[in-house]
Amino acid sequence: MGTLFNWFSPLIRYMRTWIAISLLFLIVTWSFPAQAASPLDPQLEQQVLQIIREHPEAIIESVQAYQQLQQQKVKQAQQAFLQDLKTNPQTVIGESxxxxxxxxxxxxxxxxxxxxxxxxxxxxxxxxxxxxxxxxxxxxxxxxxxxxxxxxxxxxxxxxxxxxxxxxxxxxxxxxxxxxxxxxxxxxxxxxxxxxxxxxxxxxxxxxxxxxxxxxxxxxxxxxxxxxxxxxxxxxxxxxxxxxxxxxxxxxxxxx
Known part of the structure; x- marks a missing residue:
């Protein structure tokens, strides 16, 4: 079987930034439930930033784990697509x-x-x-x-x-x-x-x-x-x- 798809699409390349932002919201929700409704509060912002400074590895590890999971899903989708194309091409062709x-x-x-x-x-x-x-x-x-x-x-x-x-x-x-x-x-x-x-x-x-x-x-x-x-x-x-x-x-x- 020849070279497969390019797994690292722009979506995956930019995922680090978006996941980091999402994790910030999770930190806020878990750590400060009463204040989560006011994300722009300066004191809350400083508390979140302090958590990130003290535990930056948690953010990086979470992003890396998520990227690996996404890459695995893409790989599985690609393999299934190629298998369908090989054994039942009409499934791939559909109504195209x-x-x-x-x-x-x-x-x-x-x-x-x-x-x-x-x-x-x-x-x-x-x-x-x-x-x-x-x-x-x-x-x-x-x-x-x-x-x-x-x-x-x-x-x-x-x-x-x-x-x-x-x-x-x-x-x-x-x-x-x-x-x-x-x-x-x-x-x-x-x-x-x-x-x-x-x-x-x-x-x-x-x-x-x-x-x-x-x-x-x-x-x-x-x-x-x-x-x-x-x-x-x-x-x-x-x-x-x-x-x-x-x-x-x-x-x-x-x-x-």
Whole structure:
């Protein structure tokens, strides 16, 4: 089995600060229950700080123990995901859009963001691979919109899901990446018109897309996916996280 996921996502890297804050509140609650309702009281603040000065190792040990527990949970989730992908790929695919050969033994899971420039570049390579190896690859698209840095990632994912309900996901997907610099409501409607979608249904489905997209996001977070594009592959020769540059080598059996 190849290299697995990057366990140390930004969430875990920043966990030390947040857990320390939480522990401060616990100290306040346990030690000063009568005063806990006034967390900004100067005397109480000094008492809490004194406890930390006298027992800093307790904070550090608690943070480290929590981080280890979280890493263990992530590892277990990753192993379960890979096992499902190996033994029952349809469980992983679910209702996500797929393209390529349904009979292929190689399934590529892509976590992607329609506003991510690296995803747009990956899209070009994936189209070439699908055209070159039509019977060797099945691509599965999972949404992972990076909403904190890409304002149009979620709206674009929503529009693509609405198009998917009319059997036009991949055409819509291609148009979004091709016109990535024009992402916005005008583009979403223009693409729908060009694909001759039922506009009434398209607009209604825009309001129904969120649960499916959130489900993908939750899966990505559970697996500690920290960026896009992110690929996991199951082939006769390799199972695990894969770089885009290595996918063709796996398909041809020249690597791994």
């Amino acid at each position: 859009p797929t393209i390529g050969s349904t009979q292929s033994k190689t399934v590529l899971i892509e976590f992607s963001d329609f506003q991510c420039p690296y995803c747009a570049e990956a899209h070009k390579t994936l189209k070439q691979l699908l055209a070159k190896y039509p019977n060797k690859l099945r691509l599965v698209y999972k949404n992972f919109p990076l909403v904190s840095i890409h304002a149009e990632a979620m709206p674009a994912a929503t529009a693509a899901w609405a198009a998917y309900q009319q059997g036009k996901f991949w055409e819509y997907h291609d148009a979004l990446f091709t016109n990535q610099k024009q992402l916005g409501q005008t583009l979403y409607l223009d693409i729908a018109k060009k694909l001759k979608l039922d506009l009434g249904k398209f607009k209604r489905d825009l309001t129904l897309a969120t649960p499916a997209i959130i489900k993908d996001i939750q899966l990505a977070e559970k697996l500690a996916v920290s960026g896009t594009p992110f690929f996991v592959i199951n082939s006769p020769t390799f199972l695990g996280v894969v770089q885009l540059a290595d996918i063709e080598s796996i398909l041809t059996g020249d690597k791994f």
